[in-house]
Amino acid sequence: MGTSDHGRRAYIGSFTAAGGLGITTAALHPDTGALTPLHSTDAVPNPSYLAPSPDGRYLYAVSETPDGAAAAFALTSRGPELLAPAVPVDGADPTHLTLADGRLVTANYSSGSLSTLPVRADGTLAGPATVLAHQGSGPRSDRQEGPHAHAVLPDPSGRWLLSVDLGTDSVRSCALATGGALTVYAETRLRPGSGPRHLAFHPDGDRAYVINELDPTVTVCRWDPGHGALTPLGETRLIPDEARALAADTFPSELVVSLDGRFAWAANRGHDSLSVLSLDGGTATLVTTVPCGGHWPRDLALHPDGRHLYAANERSGDVTWFTVDPATGIPARGGSVEAPAASCVVFV
Template sequence: MTNGAAADAGDAQAEGAAPGRRAYIGSFTANGGRGITTAAVDPESGALTVLHSTDAVPNPSYLVPDPDGRWLYAVSETADGAAAAFALTPGGQPELLGPAVPVGGADPTHLTLVEGRLATANYSSGSVSALPVGEDGSLGGTAGVLAHEGSGPHADRQEGPHAHAVAPAPDGRWLLSVDLGTDSVRICTFADPAAEAPDVHDEVPLRPGSGPRHLAFHPHGHHVYVIHELDPVVTVCRWDGARGALTPLGECRLLPEGAEAAGTYPSGLVVSPDGRFAWAANRGHDSLSVLALDPSGGAATLVTTVPCGGRWPRALALHPDGRHLYVANERSGDVTWFTVDPVTGVPVRGGAIEAPAASCVVFV
């Protein structure tokens, strides 16, 4: 599916622009999503203009581009579990590089690039997979799978492991795996270059029943913020990259005092490039939490919450310039953008585009 007129206008606008000129929106095709939608980004207002979309793989719910913006990778969040590679054309259209490749796990929800591999977090099977990435950006070979073990106190949500996110440490030496079912973060390594799957270096327990979902690093690389789905909090942790050690320091509530936590399921978290602020998305409460970070990054304080601009904010994304924040609102079927006040960190709504069953936004 292609919107040719919008594509021409968007390409003219984007020509010669800085990194972040295009946004790629993942969605659930099973719920009416368009697959991967490409949009031009206005560098001043942050506004999005839809260019085209592709439904080449089902349920591309999470995306990640390679650092040079040549390729785009997507999970296929299905019971069979797969990942796909796309080449990005000069006009921004993703072109599938061969068929989707099985990841050896069910319902992959997240992915990242690390050590020449594509790693996925497989929610239903509670595992992390790794696929080799070729020089041409394609995926090949058989997935190496690291199975998580354990459970948590919530019988309906934590009956077993549920890997929800994977993120490389800033120096690329470590892979951190966040597991909602086991209330823990695993620190993994590819110490053996020939190994297909990562090895667990350490497993760090977090508060039982909190359901960790995603994490983000402070830009200086010495602190990590873990957002929880089953309790609206963020855990602030110290990170020692030399030892691969994660140490929880404390928690920050994401809702105002007196707000009812039941029915609120936080999802995404991003940190400002200058390390002064972080923002969290709260499904159910349908809000964005604004957090002020202390100069060291070792503590967070809730400043305020603002409406997310839609319903069920599944993911947040910050434009590379740090001035605009984007929210993928899954149930209202739109992506809303905000301009961030540089003094207070409070986002001010700018506009929205229709994006059925939207689940993530990334920039190239």
């Protein structure tokens, strides 16, 4: 039995300012999901979030710094190789990015904006960035004094880009014009003070789940791709009632949905747990929580075959992997690998 998943690789982003190695390449064991680090590159500072190209030839990274930039890497047998100097996004502290219609789009937390950069045929990025500034604020003066775009991702139809804004308690539905400009078509307001952070779609494409950072909840929404309309249906708490006293110190980070749409999992920083949710129509029910295997799980990723989960535990400096029980959705810890200041995991 080989030690790699038929050549598939995991790429771990991290905060170099906190001792991270930059982007670490790891081999995947085909049965256990175990990670074996191979090499790393610190060619750009703070590559905290990564996105591979659909053809698997390139890897894109934000550079989460006050001067905000994005970078393109070629994926080679020697690991990611920087194609060209990082390109400014004209936004501060980009935390998330996605690819859409030949463009790279970043969500810039501190400046509360989205930026688009053209992607050339050779995988490199071009500038200058086209910027869409968010407007608004929320009731939490310490965290919501202005907009804080935290994530941007396409909907399953490919018609829309959804921008999740922690500072304005809202999700914006945007369309990308030919020239790269983004236009907001709708803005869905969520509960004031909830602090939406990230969003994941159900495989059926008609529901979306928004994970909230400032209150440990997930908001279940109906999604209408015809009109780009997101409609909140209800909220589910991500930590048990008996742990309610810990809510003020719990900051959920990421949510992923199982390939069959029966379950979802959420990572909870502070509580240092993974929540298991059972999905049924327009509802999500908390089944249980399990330890995340470390401290401060900043990201949670599902292996492409759906059998394994990976928690990037930022403050304990490791990535822990779990095997998912297909009947119950409950993950069982398999092991972990050292990854200082880990912030995300993606697969190619």
